[in-house]
């Protein structure tokens with residue numbers, strides 16, 4: 446059934462007249478997928494085999510034999526491997542990368558094949574475990590650059606690699622019909638026909654982005670996981686300069702590495718750190734030097750309040766003010782409140798009530 450609907454979409458030329466029809470077909474497919482995954486008992490939570498520890502979690506995803514295990518061993522040193530994980534059904538191997546004071550947990554999952562999301566070779570479970578990642582690293586073989594298949598398999602288990610969550614709000618109501626507020630031009634009939642497919646007849650719909658049918662359906666479904674993605678092309682030791690140029694033109698933002706020959710591994714570590722949006726905050730006790738040895742690893746955009754929570758709840762309960770040195774401070778030792786946003790490398794001193 447899903448295949449037939451997909452075929453129909455492929456056959457239908459997209460224009461204003463067919464937009465409603467296509468919107469409805471896409472909504473129907475999304476609903477059928479949901480029902481199918483519920484029926485087979487392979488719900489979202491079940492494949493959740495990844496236990497989060499450390500400051501962030503990265504998952505390596507790719508076809509079989511692209512070199513994920515080899516890469517994992519190069520990124521994480523063997524000694525720091527988290528041993529003896531009891532995965533009952535799947536062999537998912539974690540390792541720990543320590544970089545700039547951050548402990549980044551990296552998982553190597555079994556190779557993905559086309560059709561994995563339809564349950565081939567426990568594929569659905571494997572793919573679902575990716576949901577726990579803060580960053581997906583798609584590893585490709587230099588001779589197989591089929592990035593889209595991997596992304597499609599992830600999309601089929603409701604992961605949205607490299608996408609921002611839609612800036613769309615749908616507030617269902619008892620009555621009053623459909624009211625649409627949009628910052629960009631939108632074909633209201635398309636919106637209505639998709640909502641109808643989901644049996645929504647009364648709702649306030651607020652769209653604050655360029656309208657896109659797929660993203661609108663995602664917003665209605667509400668259970669998608671949005672994870673940033675980093676592209677890696679491995680085994681570059683096997684090709685010449687000419688070929689590398691071709692790879693670069695296809696994926697200008699990919700990191701080209703050789704796990705075997707240790708090429709660009711440091712660069713990859715740096716990019717992983719950067720794409721996780723981690724920052725380092727140094728704490729400082731009154732009258733003492735900042736603790737440069739053990740930075741707090743926080744997320745970009747974090748505030749003094751987040752720092753207090755990470756340290757100990759008493760810092761929040763007895764908070765008076767904080768002093769900040771570094772990029773986010775207007776001047777050294779600036780006095781700030783809980784809402785102050787910090788930047789990488791800032792030094793923070795929390796002053797408690799006495």
Ligand SMILES: Nc1nc2c(ncn2[C@@H]2O[C@H](COP(=O)(O)OP(=O)(O)OP(=O)(O)O)[C@@H](O)[C@H]2O)c(=O)[nH]1
Nearest residue numbers: 508509510511512513514515555556680703704705
């Ligand atoms: N030439 C070359 N070979 C590599 C490189 N990295 C890995 N290999 C080889 O590729 C083969 C597959 O490597 P693995 O690390 O087992 O690949 P994998 O992606 O973990 O495989 P699955 O577990 O099946 O998904 C092995 O023979 C590796 O030695 C590389 O950078 N260059």
